[in-house]
Amino acid sequence: MACTLTLDVSPPVHRWMNTTLQRDVFKRTIPVLAARVPASKTGFMLKSGVMKKSLMDLPKVRSVLRDPYDDLERLVLLNVSEHAALSQEVRDFLQEQSATLVVHNLELTYDYWTADEILHSILPEELCKGSPSGFAVTGHIAHMNLNKEYLPYKHIIGQIILDKNPMIKTVVNKLDSIDTKYRFFKMELLAGEPNYVVEHHESNCRFTFDFTHVYWNSRLHTEHDRLVQLFQPTDVIADVFAGVGPFAIPAAKKGCAVFANDLNPESARYLSQNIVDNKVASLVRASCEDGRDFIKKVIGRARDHPFPAYTGPKLSKMQEKEKRRLQLGKSSPTALVDQSAVENQSPRQTITHFVMNLPDSAIDFLDAFRGVLLESASERDLSGNYANMPMVHCHCFTRELQLDRAEADIIQRVESKLGHRLDTEVTLHMVRSVAPNKDMYCISFRLPRDVAFAR
Ligand SMILES: C[S@@+](CC[C@H](N)C(=O)[O-])C[C@H]1O[C@@H](n2cnc3c(N)ncnc32)[C@H](O)[C@@H]1O
Structure with missing residues (x-):
């Protein structure tokens, strides 16, 4: 008869536990069979096709142990408790190898089981279906979004997440309220250190910020990358x-010049720190003002204080040396021509992209673009610089869940704020679903010339 019996290694059930985690009650002794064989035979046993299905294969459990009574012998653990559960083929094989069967007590403790397994043995059965153990990570913080039925167990849940994830030092639960002005989440500490200043890495950049005072959402990583990939290194971004800079800093790392603004003084402070930490201070200028004022002023700022021309990718020391060697005349002519083409560009004084990620209300700011080139050009004519109008990437929410309806809804709201039809280069990108009846999009369009010069 084939062996079908599998070991039950689930943790003991402790549904009485609800406020304080007691790790020491999670213990189980499970008797399993072990084949005692000479040390020299263990490799052969482990590789044998016959034994394959009968060997112990549990995470974090060693399947070969020293025999406590004989240094030259090994215990190869099997995945059954009883002799009867072994197939005839396995028994014959063990006999051929002169293996003797002994009982070994497998001791499992709290450290063995996963967060989900421990939670399932504590929570009431009706709460075990949807697991509460999911969380997002920002730096050293795990943030959870617990449904209300799990709240009586929130501190135990937090402690288990902390225990089972060595990189996590703080576990918080997002509260329902969001700061309406600056969009950061209110949160409560579930377990670990009350330290909310994180160092988070995204797109090869390091971001430091206080998670209780600024907005950050790791789920936007793909959207940050998507837009940054659209930019050319020669671009000027507003x-x-x-x-705290998740578009601005990676864009600057690829060579773009960036005006980065945020009204939240804490965001602006950490943005400035991140600019320095990521060594892009020559390419990013931070400001702390209302988005509407920023839109109106930034075109003039770029004009009055242009960024230096893009001079090609940042070179390593080796590459710098090679460049100098090439410039001393040992180069192929094409290499020199390409480099000088890059270096001869004039200073950058024209904004090529606006990024507007405030999905709740960014569309409401679009009327600030009306007459923006006239206003900024009060003393000078800027139209020459803006032969190509800038692209605007504006994030927004919609409750229309079908693409064509969402598109109609968003375009209608954008056109109404701009006071003009969107004619060219309009694209709509679905960023993510934020709630069952609410999606986040990014609409990209070229700013209509008539809007920028509207009186
Ligand atoms: C949704 S967050 C986006 C932050 C960042 N771009 C990102 O992708 O993670 C919106 C940001 O807009 C800032 N903000 C809110 N109202 C503003 C306003 N009137 N002017 C400028 N910034 C504002 C908030 O402080 C917040 O940092």
Whole structure:
């Protein structure tokens, strides 16, 4: 008869536990069979096709142990408790190898089981279906979004998440309320250190910020990357709602010049720190003002204080040396021509992209673009610089869940704020679903010339 019996290694059930985690009650002794064989035979046993299905294969459990009574012998653990559970083929094989069967007591403790397994043995059965153990990570903080039925167990849940994830030092639960002005989440500490200043890495950049005072959402990583990939290194970006810099800093790392703005003084402070930490101070200028004022002023700022021309990718020391060697005349002519083409560009004084990630209300700021080139050009004519109008990437929410309806809804709201039809280069990108009846989009369009010069 084939062996079908599998070991039950689930943790003991302790549904009485609800406020304080007691790790020491999670213990189980499970008798399993072990084949005692000479040390020299263990490799052969482990590789044998016959034994394959009968060997112990549990995470974090060693399947070969020293025999406590004989240094030259090994215990190869099997995945059954009883002799009868072994197939005839396995028994014959063990006999051929002169293996003797002994009982070994497998001791499992709290450290063995996963967060989900421990939670399932504590929570009431009706709460075990949806697991509460999911969380997002920002730096050293795990943040959870617990449904209300799990709240009586929130501290135990937090402690288990902390125990089972060595990189996590703080576990918080997002509260329902969000700061309406600066969009950061209110949160409560569930377990670990009350330290909310995180160092988070995204797109090869390091971001430091206080998670209780600024907006950050790791789920936007793909959207940050998507827009940054659209930019050319020669571009000049105006990030109207920059937060602590997840568009601005990676864009600068690829060579773009960036005006990065955020009204939240804490965001602006950490943005400035992140600019320095990521060594992009020559390419990012931070400001702390209302998005509407920023849109109106930034075109003039770029004109009055242009960024230096893009001079090609940042070179390593080796590459710098090679460049100098090439410039001393040992180069192929094409290499020199390409480099000088890059270096001969004039200073950058024209904004090529606006980024507006404040999905709740960014569309309401679009009327600030009306007459923006006239206003900024009060003393000078800027139209020459803006032969190509800038692209605007505006994030927004919609409750229309079908693409064509969402598109109609968003375009209608954008056109109404701009006071003009969107004619060219309009694209709509679905960023993510934020709630069952609410999606986040990014609409990208070229700013209509008539809007920028509207009187
Ligand atoms: C949704 S967050 C986006 C932050 C960042 N761009 C990102 O992708 O993570 C919106 C940001 O806009 C800022 N903000 C809110 N109202 C603003 C306003 N009137 N002017 C400028 N910034 C504002 C908030 O402080 C917040 O940092």
